[in-house]
Amino acid sequence: MKPTSLSVGATARDAAADSRAGIALMVLTTFIFAMQDGxxxxxxxxxxxxxxVMIRYWFFAAFVTVIAARRAGGLRRAAATTQPFLQAFRGFLLAGEICVMVLAFVLLGLVESHAVFAAYPLLVAALSGPILGERVGWRRWVAIGVGFVGVLIILQPGMRVFSPAAVVPLISALMFALYSLLTRYAARRDSAATSFFWTGVVGAIVMTGPGLWFWEPMSLGDWGWMAALCVSGAAGHYTLIKCYELAEASAVQPFAYFQLVFASAVGLTVFGETLEPNVAIGAAIVVGAGLFTLWRERRRARRLSAPSTGR
Incomplete structure (x- = not known):
């Protein structure tokens, strides 16, 4: 039986509603993560x-463990993988990236750090060829080049570009891009739930040793902030999971740039940072180039998924 036009229309409306809900959840996720960064x-x-970062990961590991235990198959199914070394390296890489990015917040502030970090989708596009074997066309290579011109504008060549502090968020972006690509690679054989579980547990294990070594007493007020950090991290990951359950990644990913806007607002209003003209111009170039690469990737995915006519 062929579907009626009424049922097709209802399906399209449901898909559109899910897409709108997914976009709203992505914007909410970026807001939560921006508060977490502050x-x-x-x-x-x-x-x-x-x-x-260690205390944050303890809570994160507990969160993913509870999520895994409540799913069908429990912890055994969540931990089951045929690529444990890849999953462990992913967890290690993300834990290191978070440490580097938080250090960038302290050294440079939220505005400049996020402006540089916004280049990570360009790094993903550039590295998708050698790591995943994907073809990167000349248009995306041009966009990648333009995006890195924006990064250089932010870093001001000849002034801060050779300063170690200026390079820190760029290293974080490179690490996160590699983590994202390895997550895609792991997804060929493991479920998202498995990768999520390994990310939290391995990160907690990796951070516990060095974190305990540098343990120091914390004031009661800052323990409150630490609790807020842990809860916001769990809440952000939960809304992100729900976001990807409702909508395609290609539809919601461009809205991830809202984190740059929200984090910059926190930096300007709470920490008294300033938005320098070179940072604003460079960030606009980076975001524009990133959106172009995401658009090209979405078009390519649609071409590959389009049914053949047989001619």
Missing amino acids: ISRHLASEYNVLMV
Whole structure:
């Protein structure tokens, strides 16, 4: 039986509603993560970065464990993988990336750090060829080049570009791009739930040793901020999971750039940072180039998924 036009229309409306809900959840996720970044900056300016990230990961590991235990198959199914070394390296890489990015918040502030970090989709596009074997066309290579011109504008060549502090968020973006590509690679054989479980548990294991080494007493007020950091991290990951359950990644990914807007607003209003003209111009170039690469990737995915006519 062929579907009626009424049922097709209802399906299209449902898909559109899910897409709108997914976009709303992505914007909410970026807001939560921006608040988390502000809290991270405050705590890391008072306490050792490794200790702050360790406590955050303890809560994250507990969160993913509870989520896994409530799913069908429980912890055994969530931990089951045929590529444990890849999954462990992913977890290690993300834990290191978070430490580097939080350090960037302390050294450079939220505005400049996020402006540079916004280049990570360009790095994903550039590295998708050698790591995943994907073809990167000349248009995307041009966009990647333009995006890195924007990064250089932010870093001001000849002034801060050779300063280690200026390079820190760029290293974080490179690490996160590699983590994202390895997550895609792992997804060929493992479920998202398995990758999520390994990310939290491995990160907690990796951070516990160095974090305990740099342990220092924390004031009662800052323990409150630490609790807010842990809860915001869990809440952000939960809304992100729900976002990808409702909508395609290609539809919601461009809205991830709202984190740059929200984090910059926190930096300007809470921490008294300034938005320099070169940072604003460079960030606009980076975001524009990133949106173009995401658009090209979405078009390519649609071409590959389009049914053949047989001619």
